[in-house]
Amino acid sequence: MMSTFYIGGGNGVALVEGALLNMGWKRIVDKHDERYKLKWVECKSKINYQSFREGEQLVNHIPNCHLLTNKLGLVNSLQEYERVTLTTKGRPPRLKMSDILPETYKLDDKNDRESFLNTYKDGEMWICKPTGMNQGKGIFLLRSQQEIDKLLLERDEKQQQRKTSRPLMSRIVQRYIHNPLLLDGRKFDIRAYMLIASTTPYLVVYHKGYVRLSCMPYDGDDTNLTTHLTNQYIQKKDPNYKDVKEDTAWSMDKFNDYINEKVAPEKNLEPNWVYNYLTKQMQRMMLHCFNSVKHKLQCKMGYFDLYGLDFMVDTDMKVWMIEINVNPALSTNCEALKDVIPSVVEDAI
Template identity: 25%
Template sequence: MKKCLLKIRREIRKIKNGKRNSNGMDKVMIILSKTHSSKIHGRSLHDQLLLLYIKMNLPQVKVKDVQQIDTARFTRFIQNQMSALPHLNNPKQLAIALASKYIKLKDQPKLTQSVILGKDVRSNDQNKVVPLPTLLKNNYIYFLGTGNNHQVVQRVLSKRNEWISTNNKNDSLINFRWQQTQKGYQYDRLLQSNKIKQAVNHFEFHSEISQKSNLFRNLQQYCEENQLDILSFVPLTFVLDFTTEKADIWLLQFLQYYENNAPQSIKLHDSQNKFYIIRRQLNTYMQITDKIIQINKSKIPSTFYGHEYLWILKPTQYNRGRGIHVIKDLDQMTHLLDQYISGKQQMKDGQIIKSKQFVIQKYLEKPLLINNRKFDIRVWGLLNQDLEFFFFEQGYIRMASEEYTTKNVLNQYVHLTNNAIQKYSPNYGKLEDGNQLSFDQAATYFKNKGDFYKQIVENIKQISLKAFQSVRKKINVLGRRYCFEIFGLDFMIDDDFKVWLIEINSNPCLEESSPLLQKLIPRMLDDAFSLTLDQIFPITKKQIVFSVPNYSDNHNMWQKLGKLQ
């Protein structure tokens, strides 16, 4: 290996002394491409070559500047340039790619520095090259986890010239981590005093609002403290947590409400269900819950009741429609709970879902429909590093693929509007691109019913802020710096044009599954980063490319609704 390095150095000297034409560098690069990732004096061979190449071929960068560069940081910088090249995970692959790029661009001397460093480091003055130490100082490194269309995040970050990516999630120099989950995040390192500033895209305790049971509990407490009626904007909800000693009480509370309000035909059918037997065994708790049940009973709007007396069962820790079932009787619910608790519930994709925590909600049996089909509304909320809550001005309507009916509760294409569910329907995309409509299309459709923006969207904003205020003391209780998060909030409208909060999701779907989302999602991310990343890690200028009709490119589409306090 040492002989190989000496050979490379000889080739470079020959070029420098005029004894070898420019094709000599091609030969050097090809020699490098044939080597492995062995290290000499603690530095990989490709790093050795790049240092030599900079000294010889970039006269604007003085040799003393190169020598003054922190070797470890420079090596890390080169490694991150390597990771920015797709699928190149070792020095040998990088060398091959650099050789190919060098040979292709050797006749364009202005691009030489860009080819080697992975960026054009010239300033606005095309004849002035930024010194290499300045280049390294002003760059930020990000790690991007895969999945959930992570490519759109990469596309947005690529418009910020200071940001470069790494594939090494353990890199100590990472400034920003974006992952689907917070697994592996070291929140104790998110301190302002740290030498390497780092931001992450999840709050440490986001489950206080993104987990269905926690959302309801926190909202319930917030409403009690502020004399608000939770049942005026959240469906009647019961939490069943079979990991706690209070599970019997919560189950009894649900069963008592269920029995008191069930049609006679359903009461007769369910009378021998084992949950009814449990109810009788827990008779000692009856008076504790009677008053609560009576209050709830009097406040449920008629739109939640049809002819079928339907409920909806949701495991608390899943999203995108996974594990959700519409329930028409206790036998069905008993079977599903047994399946989930024992880990026998299997999804269509083969995934096994196991859970001991659930929410049971009264099903909205009289929803507002579009062309006789059910829909819900997805909006985005942003909580930034200063606990300021923002609302993205445009969301979208998610349509079911089949006409609404309460007769068949097993047909998910009727009842669940998540794109992750609907995309498997034979009718998916036949009536709308990606089964989606814009807010403007919804406003036009409902113009005879009411003002969609003033009555629906404004109400959604108010409810969203209440939801996040309910976790103001919990979502960042340890005061971590540089956390921010984008959430997906789901709402429904009943037949009386009233808005209901269904759930709030961490890691909302970023799939650009329609022309509408191809416009909204990149802009949503770009404007979110302007309020978060660009404030934590200042940039010189970004390229504006994510246009949305009827909005100026310079307008940030995130509307600040308030600060959590």
């Protein structure tokens, strides 16, 4: 019988479909038809895990991937991994959480909140993020003790009013990287990919990504969020976006050339630092995050998942992981993405 697939949502549909049609598969459009061989959807609520037939079917989300892809989930997973490794092995893991993520506190955890308030020095800039959102939505910056006191008071009041209904969406606060490395004066982050190709046995693959730049030159004092958040979704709101669009996404090759030429001499970096050092750091961090959850992920033959990893680099050339995203954007709206995204999808398929 011919292998059939179902694709839902709008993210990367043509790419996924094309790769499967090339293999001679047939697309089905009935979302209730459970006879598919492969289901590729944006949101895991579209997968009926009850009727999933292990070994016969493939679905593109691991049911409890929030352990990695929710901001709170990732912090908890890394903390727990560090704690457990310390007790069972008598030493911390090779990478420490503080080497991976900028210092982070859970705003809705009493102890964490207290630690944050003890750590915070008036005038420092921190970034406050809702834990279950993406594309820069709901993010704001905190720049003073006064702003923090106001935020905490407001949250407590709102929570009080909601006592009987559902709780507020939880938030984390994170030390703002105040010295981002700039490319031609602009802030950037790196989007790379992690494919968990198989969960029994585990097969985890790194896929190189691209660089996302802001439209405007970086100024740490600017209160406009477009200066601080490099998400495409946010950058598209910049009035200049249309004119500079092609320059908001760079290939890793272009990034590597830029670093070789403009940064390496001054910072004394080895040749091809991007491929020889940065990429390895990103892979180490990716594997560390995977190791922190590998005993907890729900594994079945046929579960796979593709994640988008966000990284930043500061002027000390320190690499930071920012977050792990489920359902990473697969659109090819810039030239630089036309080389990256199709190969991410084809390799996954």
